[in-house]
Amino acid sequence: MKPPKNCPYCGNEVVLTSNKEIYGREFGNGRCYLCRTCGASVGVHGGKKGTRPLGILATKEMKVLKKACHDLFDPIWKSKKVNRGKLYRILASQLDINVEDCHFGHFEMDQLFQALKIMSVPNWWKAGETS
Numbered sequence: 597m598k599p600p601k602n603c604p605y606c607g608n609e610v611v612l613t614s615n616k617e618i619y620g621r622e623f624g625n626g627r628c629y630l631c632r633t634c635g636a637s638v639g640v641h642g643g644k645k646g647t648r649p650l651g652i653l654a655t656k657e658m659k660v661l662k663k664a665c666h667d668l669f670d671p672i673w674k675s676k677k678v679n680r681g682k683l684y685r686i687l688a689s690q691l692d693i694n695v696e697d698c699h700f701g702h703f704e705m706d707q708l709f710q711a712l713k714i715m716s717v718p719n720w721w722k723a724g725e726t727s
């Protein structure tokens with residue numbers, strides 16, 4: 597993913613800055629891309645010199661949805677009923693996307709909603725277990 601220049605939501609400039617601006621203190625490698633106008637942001641890969649964004653710029657709503665997705669997704673592979681890679685493959689096939697694109701941090705609003713809908717069905721992943 598390329599560093600974002602302009603915010604996809606409000607069109608204003610995106611800056612590479614300290615994530616202290618969002619959280620009040622620095623987390624992880626301490627850096628993020630931030631739109632100071634609407635508050636959309638995304639973290640960056642790597643250490644102090646990293647510039648590669650972790651995903652797409654996310655609004656507050658998208659961050660809430662992303663967390664909700666992880667809250668449904670993570671306990672399944674953490675329970676060891678199915679491994680993480682396989683679970684991503686099952687979800688990708690249900691979303692009809694490539695597994696390489698299947699990361700909650702890369703999803704737009706509509707994909708986040710779609711993923712939530714899929715994962716709110718009990719044992720949703722079992723349907724794809726044999727495929």
Ligand SMILES: [Zn+2]
Nearest residue numbers: 603606631634
């Ligand atoms: Zn913005």
